Amino acid sequence: METVITTGGRPDENSLKYAKEAQLILGYAIIERKKRSIARIQGEYNSSVLVAGTDRYELFKVGTAHPLFFHPNSAAFRLKRLQNDETDPLIEVSALKQGDTFLDCTLGFAADSIVASFVVGPEGIVKGIEGERNIAFLTKIGLQSFETKSTALKEAMGRIDVIQMEAITFLESQPDNSWDIVYLDPMFSERIEASSNFTPLRAVGLSNQLTEKWIQEAIRVSKRRVVVKDHFRSPVFKLFHFERIVRPNAKFHFGFISKKQKKQSF
Secondary structure (H helix, E strand, O other): OOEEEEEOOOOOHHHHHHHHHHHHHHOOOEOOOOOOOHHHHHHHHOOEEEEEOOOOEEEEOOOOOOOEOOOOOHHHHHHHHHHOOOOOHHHHHHOOOOOOEEEEOOOOOOHHHHHHHHHHOOOOEEEEEEOOHHHHHHHHHHHHHOOOOOHHHHHHHHOEEEEEOOHHHHHHOOOOOOEEEEEEOOOOOOOOOOOOOHHHHHHHOOOOOOOHHHHHHHHHHEEEEEEEEEEOOOOHHHHOOOEEEOOOOOOEEEEEEEOOOOOOOO
16 A cells, blocks of 8 residues: 555544545545554555644655654745845745746745745745645645644745646646746755755655756746756756856755746757
8 A cells, every 4th residue: 555544543533534534635545543553554554654633644654753744844934034024045046026926846845835925925826736645635735724823824825726746747738938937946966954854755755856858848838937946066057057046055056047048958
C-alpha cells in the first residue's frame, strides 16, 4: 500500500470525521489504530501513514518517525515585514504587484505562495501546483483550515488554488503568456540544516529537477518573468541563463528570466 489512514491514539469524533473525509478525497484505506504505534502500522502495512488527529492531519512517511503537517512557517513573519513596509526577496525579484497572476509550479507547503497571495490581493490570482498527492492534500486542507489571529494571513491562504498535478503537465495545458509570474522552487541539491521543515519534506516530495523542457514551457507560459529559487551552489542559474540575485550569507538565491530577454537555447 502507498498510504493508509488512521486516527490519533485516542480517536474522538473529530478524528474519525477527518479520517473519513481524507478517505473520500484520497481513496486510501482506513486502518483502526487499536493503540498501535505509527512505526508498527508502517511496518505491518509497509506504508506511509496519514494520521487524522483532533485538529490536523499528520503524514508519517514510511521509515520516518517525524510527521509532516501544514504550517505557514516563514510566511507569517514575512507578511508582517511587508505590512511594516519592509522588503521580501521573492517579491523583489518577481516584481510582483497587486492584481498580478502568480503560478507556483512547486507548491510544497505554500509559504512563498502565501506571500505572493498577500501581495497580489483579492484582484490577483495565485495557483499552486504540487505533484505529490499527500503534500497537495495536506496543503490544500491546511490553507483552508489553519487557525490564525491574523486576518491578512487567513485571507492570503484562502485565496490560493491548489492543483495536484505534475507541473510540466499543467504548464503544457496553459496558453502562451497566460501568467504574469511563473515560479520554480526545485528541491535543493544540498541539505540545508537551517530549515527545520526541509528534511522531512525532502523525504516525501517529488524530485523536482529542472529540465530544458520545463524551463521552456515556463518561459512560454509567463507574461513577464520566470523566477527560480535554489541553493547558492546549484548549477541551475548558469545552466538555464537565469539572472542571479546574490544574497550574502543566504544559502539560497533567486534568479529570473525576463520575457523581454531573447529566447534562450540551452
